[in-house]
Amino acid sequence: MKIVIIGSGNxxxxxxxxxxxxxxxxxxxxxRNLDTGKALSQKTHAQYTDNYEDIEKDADxxxxxxxxxxxxxxxxxxxxxxxxxxxxxxxxxxxxxxVLEYISSQYGVLYPxxxxxxxxxxxxxxxxxxDASTPEALxxxxxxxxxxxxxIAFANDEQRIRLHIAAVFVSNFPNYxxxxxxxxxxxxxxxxxxxxxxxxxxxxxLHHFSPKEIQTGPAARGxxxxxxxxxxxxxxxxxxxxxxxxxxTEKILNSRTD
Amino acid sequence: MKIVIIGSGNxxxxxxxxxxxxxxxxxxxxxRNLDTGKALSQKTHAQYTDNYEDIEKDADxxxxxxxxxxxxxxxxxxxxxxxxxxxxxxxxxxxxxxVLEYISSQYGVLYPxxxxxxxxxxxxxxxxxxDASTPEALxxxxxxxxxxxxxIAFANDEQRIRLHIAAVFVSNFPNYxxxxxxxxxxxxxxxxxxxxxxxxxxxxxLHHFSPKEIQTGPAARGxxxxxxxxxxxxxxxxxxxxxxxxxxTEKILNSRTD
Numbered sequence: 001m002k003i004v005i006i007g008s009g010n011x012x013x014x015x016x017x018x019x020x021x022x023x024x025x026x027x028x029x030x031x032r033n034l035d036t037g038k039a040l041s042q043k044t045h046a047q048y049t050d051n052y053e054d055i056e057k058d059a060d061x062x063x064x065x066x067x068x069x070x071x072x073x074x075x076x077x078x079x080x081x082x083x084x085x086x087x088x089x090x091x092x093x094x095x096x097x098x099v100l101e102y103i104s105s106q107y108g109v110l111y112p113x114x115x116x117x118x119x120x121x122x123x124x125x126x127x128x129x130x131d132a133s134t135p136e137a138l139x140x141x142x143x144x145x146x147x148x149x150x151x152i153a154f155a156n157d158e159q160r161i162r163l164h165i166a167a168v169f170v171s172n173f174p175n176y177x178x179x180x181x182x183x184x185x186x187x188x189x190x191x192x193x194x195x196x197x198x199x200x201x202x203x204x205x206l207h208h209f210s211p212k213e214i215q216t217g218p219a220a221r222g223x224x225x226x227x228x229x230x231x232x233x234x235x236x237x238x239x240x241x242x243x244x245x246x247x248x249t250e251k252i253l254n255s256r257t258d
Numbered sequence: 259m260k261i262v263i264i265g266s267g268n269x270x271x272x273x274x275x276x277x278x279x280x281x282x283x284x285x286x287x288x289x290r291n292l293d294t295g296k297a298l299s300q301k302t303h304a305q306y307t308d309n310y311e312d313i314e315k316d317a318d319x320x321x322x323x324x325x326x327x328x329x330x331x332x333x334x335x336x337x338x339x340x341x342x343x344x345x346x347x348x349x350x351x352x353x354x355x356x357v358l359e360y361i362s363s364q365y366g367v368l369y370p371x372x373x374x375x376x377x378x379x380x381x382x383x384x385x386x387x388x389d390a391s392t393p394e395a396l397x398x399x400x401x402x403x404x405x406x407x408x409x410i411a412f413a414n415d416e417q418r419i420r421l422h423i424a425a426v427f428v429s430n431f432p433n434y435x436x437x438x439x440x441x442x443x444x445x446x447x448x449x450x451x452x453x454x455x456x457x458x459x460x461x462x463x464l465h466h467f468s469p470k471e472i473q474t475g476p477a478a479r480g481x482x483x484x485x486x487x488x489x490x491x492x493x494x495x496x497x498x499x500x501x502x503x504x505x506x507t508e509k510i511l512n513s514r515t516d
Binding site for chain 2: 069122124127151164167168172173177178179180182183192194195198202204208211214217219226233234252
């Protein structure tokens with residue numbers, strides 16, 4: 001298989017490195033950003049260009065790894081230069097597969113349900129959700145995905161954007177709460193690393209229990225006196241995070257009577 | 259060592275089982291709740307009573323595993339029945355060590371920084387934070403804690419309640435967000451289990467990166483068009499969680515310009 005990757009950000013980097021590590025030929029990286037584009041092309045032994053006129057015309061898959069906002073622009077450029085039967089694929093959770101339909105008859109989505117940052121190459125398992133315009137396109141995409149993951153499923157536009165919303169709730173939002181706790185610990189001379197076993201346990205037990213049945217903490221047990229103590233401290237020392245504490249505490253308190 | 263445990267809830271159960279599994283002699287469980295008290299005493303080969311008059315007078319440690327709210331009441335009862343040199347210990351993050359001072363000259367805290375639910379006996383690592391009124395009490399507590407954990411540190415009242423606040427942010431709040439995502443997935447026919455690798459990765463990478471430097475998602479990259487798409491769907495289908503999505507998204511957007 002011969003792949004062309006459009007983009008050089010987090011998703012482009014992690015996917016390109018995974019593919020390269022599994023002996024998939026990455027012919028070309030097309031990216032506006034010269035520095036990250038060249039860096040990625042060197043790491044994956046690919047050509048680099050920022051000019052769509054120079055695109056390789058005979059790749060098996062064109063993998064678009066750019067933000068939703070830039071998808072229409074990239075699609076417009078690809079439409080001008082690609083043969084009409086090229087397999088063109090985007091990788092975002094919240095854009096329709098249809099943004100690619102006027103480029104080619106063969107198009108699809110390869111959505112990695114994982115938090116990808118180029119600094120963190122060690123990410124183990126990436127579940128992929130596929131969609132495609134034709135059975136042939138789907139088959140080719142499956143072949144590609146199987147090289148870099150054993151966790152592959154199908155999701156159409158409606159399912160994929162809902163997966164993305166769920167991902168925001170279970171990853172982006174918790175990570176933001178971790179960053180608040182990290183700053184709070186640093187300010188109070190506490191080693192944030194002490195919290196890691198707790199964080200790991202909170203996730204690990206979800207293999208066996210639903211999060212609702214295993215909720216703990218002062219709000220879950222209606223322990224108002226502890227909540228008041230916490231709020232008094234935050235009011236005095238960290239008023240900037242008091243509203244987050246109170247907002248989520250109130251939500252958990254209310255969910256008890258659901 | 260001979261231990262008496264007061265309580266039969268989540269913390270009492272997990273600690274009693276860990277101690278029992280490590281061959282520490284649990285002489286007695288004192289608990290108001292007949293069912294859970296008897297169940298725990300059977301599991302740990304201990305006596306059961308709900309009457310403080312019947313307390314074993316010569317235990318090495320009296321481990322109070324009740325909610326903050328009940329601590330003063332339990333302390334009042336123990337003060338009437340225990341010898342004045344008994345080592346009395348509570349296990350909560352947000353109550354002062356001082357709630358025990360009028361029972362005995364030997365008192366302390368053994369705070370498990372972990373989310374403990376009796377359903378989930380498999381919890382691996384429990385970091386413990388100790389405090390004690392005397393060096394002798396501290397030594398005895400360390401000896402006890404070493405039997406069930408290799409991750410032991412010291413924390414006074416001020417440090418412990420701040421650890422508890424941090425724990426709420428990294429465990430109770432994320433678990434609540436998981437429960438929202440779980441309901442959302444169920445409603446939309448998505449298998450919640452697909453999200454587990456993402457949740458695990460979000461925590462695992464914190465061994466190597468700070469949460470702030472590794473934040474991902476539409477809010478972190480200022481991707482307003484994706485945020486609007488998500489909010490439109492939630493508005494229509496899940497208005498009950500739209501305010502949480504918007505509240506935390508706004509927080510992350512604002513944190514970008516910090």
